[in-house]
Amino acid sequence: DxxxxxxxxxxxxxxxxxxxxxxxxxxxxxxxxxxxxxxxQAPKLLFHYYDKDFNNxxxxxxxxxxxxxxxxxxxxxxxxxxxxxxxxxxxATSRDLTGSGTDTQYxxxxxxxxVL
Amino acid sequence: xxxxxxSPQSMFIQxxxxxxxxxxxxxxxxxxxxxxxxxxxxxxxxxALYKAGELTSNxxxxxxxxxxxxxxxxxxxxxxxxxxxxxFCAGHGSSNTGKLIFGQGTTLQVKP
Numbered sequence: 525d526x527x528x529x530x531x532x533x534x535x536x537x538x539x540x541x542x543x544x545x546x547x548x549x550x551x552x553x554x555x556x557x558x559x560x561x562x563x564x565q566a567p568k569l570l571f572h573y574y575d576k577d578f579n580n581x582x583x584x585x586x587x588x589x590x591x592x593x594x595x596x597x598x599x600x601x602x603x604x605x606x607x608x609x610x611x612x613x614x615x616a617t618s619r620d621l622t623g624s625g626t627d628t629q630y631x632x633x634x635x636x637x638x639v640l
Numbered sequence: 641x642x643x644x645x646x647s648p649q650s651m652f653i654q655x656x657x658x659x660x661x662x663x664x665x666x667x668x669x670x671x672x673x674x675x676x677x678x679x680x681x682x683x684x685x686x687x688a689l690y691k692a693g694e695l696t697s698n699x700x701x702x703x704x705x706x707x708x709x710x711x712x713x714x715x716x717x718x719x720x721x722x723x724x725x726x727x728f729c730a731g732h733g734s735s736n737t738g739k740l741i742f743g744q745g746t747t748l749q750v751k752p
Contacts, residue, residue, distance in 0.1 A: 528682075530682075559647055564726075564745070564747075565745075566728060566743065566744060566745055567683070567728075567742060567744035567746075568670060569740070612680075613688060614682050614683070616682075628671070628688045629673075629730075629740055630685060630687075631675070631682035631683045631684070631685075632682050633681050633682045634680070634681065634682045636680065
């Protein structure tokens with residue numbers, strides 16, 4: 525089945541130690557999104573790629589970076605994780621920039637990040 | 641910016657009861673999406689609505705896109721224990737940036 529895959533599902537890192545989370549999709553969608561979700565809150569958009577064009581949300585800290593080497597893969601890099609970065613990180617995809625037509629966003633299962 | 645107000649914040653119901661939750665906005669939305677999220681998992685799309693007045697069902701779930709384009713509701717009929725989770729409404733406003741606006745979520749607990 526076509527889907528959005530995130531690895532690993534659980535990641536433990538140390539304070540200040542760089543960590544990379546990965547997302548892949550078999551939907552061949554143009555847009556890939558990264559969200560941060562803290563307990564009992566709605567997902568918060570960090571940034572998205574439309575094809576190779578990177579779009580950062582204004583309030584996303586510089587500590588968070590992203591790479592999209594090809595259509596299928598997108599990575600979230602946290603350069604120096606702090607205790608406040610412990611959260612669920614969700615990847616999502618959409619065929620186009622949603623809001624037009626009948627497009628929508630599909631989420632992966634998430635990566636739970638723990639910072640020690 | 642555009643915001644969504646989702647209510648109720650939480651519900652604790654008996655198995656077999658019907659459930660209703662809604663989202664409202666002060667501005668127009670072009671699409672309404674309803675997601676369910678279980679603990680430790682990502683949100684799963686339940687129903688997508690694209691036209692004002694649209695009423696769509698998915699099994700025991702029914703959702704409607706309000707005629708004013710400023711609200712949407714989700715109904716669950718004859719709830720079962722596996723309905724437990726957090727339900728999020730989400731939508732795209734008129735700015736068409738692609739950014740999905742989320743409601744605060746409704747936590748549903750079902751007592752067998």
